[in-house]
Amino acid sequence: MKLVALIAVCLTGALLLYGTTDMPNWGDPNSPASLHVSPRYIEKTMEETAVPNMVTSVLADYRGYDTLGETTVIFTAAIACILLIRRFSP
Amino acid sequence: MVWQLNLILLLFVLICAIASITVKDLLSSAIIFGVYSFFMCLLWAEMGSVDVAFTEASVGAGVSTIFFIVAILKTTRRSKD
């Protein structure tokens, strides 16, 4: 059984390593991720939101829905912990 | 981006990851996982994403280690296999 698990892990690792060869170089300006929306954020953040840190402006303004969902996920985790672990006296 | 520093940090990350799953004592495993998170944080910071590094340092190396330790305190310290 352990041999099967080892083979599965090695196979998955090899596939992932093969997948990384298709990725663009580190910090490549011509990669697809930095061609479409990134230049607009980099150019317009300061004049649209007056926030010097671009990460904060993208996280909280342009992608506000995502951060709302993230906060809701954390809130749900805490509620689940309260319901599952906390023992209430009757 | 200095590739020698990257290589050293990546080696430490690998060593910590392997040690964290092979060690028998779960408390040591939790602490080594915290060290793993810290080296991951250094790697993020070295690659220029400072916000992610900050999150990794505060959540991964700080709070989640405490949660692991408290969970071990609640259950058992020895792993079964």
Added chain:
Amino acid sequence: MISPFEDVIIQTVCRILIPFIQLYGLYVIAHGHSSPGGGFQGGVILGASFILLCLSYDLQEIKKRLSQRANVIFLSVGVIIYAGIGIVCLLLGGNYLDYSWLRQILPVDPVEARSIGIFGIEVGVGVTVMAVMISIFLDLASEEEQKGS
């Protein structure tokens, strides 16, 4: 679970250190505009300071300073702040979470209004994350039964 113990060195160091950790957490939340950081990281640091108080004293100490009921209220208030700012923008005529419409109730121009809106939701995220960290830690660490609803 965590038995109370008396150690003068640990308690003194933590008593001196905790206000500075909390001040740093507030700084990270408030200064997320122009430096790394933001609501999530600052909230985690604030929660970690309370956890340090728990570890250095005992669990009753944190329940004296921040009751479980108040903690649950904090948990919800953060999400309400976040969603409420979005609702305010909606009521003022804009889209949901479009902070530039806050200029109608704030005496600033739209660009500054967006900056203030970002600060508001960072505070909301910070409050929620702080309460979540304390809540999960107390649930995991405490053994006796909770009083109340």
